[in-house]
Amino acid sequence: MKYWFLLLLMLSFYTCTNKTISDTTISKTIAIDTIVSDTSFDRFQTNKAVFVGFSKHEVDSLFKLDDSSWVDMRQLIPDLEIDLRYATTNNFMELQIYNCPKCYLRMRVAKAVMQIQNKLKEQNLGLKVFDCYRPQSAQYKLWKKKSDPRFVTPPSKGSMHSRGGAMDLTIVDLNTGKELEMGTGYDYFGREAYWGYNNLSAEILENRQLLLNTMEAFGFKTVTTEWWHFSYRRAWFKLSDMKWECN
Numbered sequence: 001m002k003y004w005f006l007l008l009l010m011l012s013f014y015t016c017t018n019k020t021i022s023d024t025t026i027s028k029t030i031a032i033d034t035i036v037s038d039t040s041f042d043r044f045q046t047n048k049a050v051f052v053g054f055s056k057h058e059v060d061s062l063f064k065l066d067d068s069s070w071v072d073m074r075q076l077i078p079d080l081e082i083d084l085r086y087a088t089t090n091n092f093m094e095l096q097i098y099n100c101p102k103c104y105l106r107m108r109v110a111k112a113v114m115q116i117q118n119k120l121k122e123q124n125l126g127l128k129v130f131d132c133y134r135p136q137s138a139q140y141k142l143w144k145k146k147s148d149p150r151f152v153t154p155p156s157k158g159s160m161h162s163r164g165g166a167m168d169l170t171i172v173d174l175n176t177g178k179e180l181e182m183g184t185g186y187d188y189f190g191r192e193a194y195w196g197y198n199n200l201s202a203e204i205l206e207n208r209q210l211l212l213n214t215m216e217a218f219g220f221k222t223v224t225t226e227w228w229h230f231s232y233r234r235a236w237f238k239l240s241d242m243k244w245e246c247n
């Protein structure tokens with residue numbers, strides 16, 4: 001009786017081991033943007049996810065980075081559209097607060113954005129970002145220009161952008177490069193930009209819903225007054241004043 005039990009135990013151990021090996025199989029090197037969209041990065045960290053699209057070396061170097069590491073999104077997602085309005089004066093403040101347009105996010109957040117980009121690509125769509133990480137000192141510049149908490153988060157409270165966990169963005173059609181119609185432009189401060197505002201065409205409401213559903217599926221939440229703003233809610237990071245290089 002005792003031996004039967006041991007044999008059963010050995011058999012179940014063999015089955016589990018075998019499964020683990022096949023689950024962690026990693027295919028040969030393919031470009032970063034071909035990573036499968038339904039891969040769970042959280043699961044990968046416990047060595048259980050199937051990874052397609054990276055060489056073992058690439059995966060190791062990327063995922064050894066701490067969750068709070070800064071990531072240049074242009075390097076991580078080469079086809080991410082970046083139109084950083086605060087690196088120009090083309091924003092509602094008419095104020096340039098960045099020396100150059102770079103989109104930095106924390107590693108954990110960046111991984112979620114990769115998944116979103118791949119999910120959208122199934123419909124030949126992609127993300128276009130208007131703002132990402134915003135150093136605390138840049139937040140002070142905004143606050144100095146407009147000290148009104150309805151429009152600018154007080155630096156003393158700390159914007160989610162200054163934690164490297166928020167983005168302002170929209171969806172673009174990858175065939176035409178055009179933004180999907182969302183009812184207002186970025187940084188339009190009025191009721192038409194509210195999520196609760198429904199006096200919009202069916203197409204616009206559908207586009208907004210697609211943006212909301214996609215972002216929420218990967219851990220982001222929006223705010224009631226800005227359809228373009230999303231903060232990552234599955235991790236929390238410290239306020240930062242890290243400043244990026246411009247060359």
Ligand SMILES: [Zn+2]
Pocket residue numbers: 131161166167168228229230
């Ligand atoms: Zn924002």
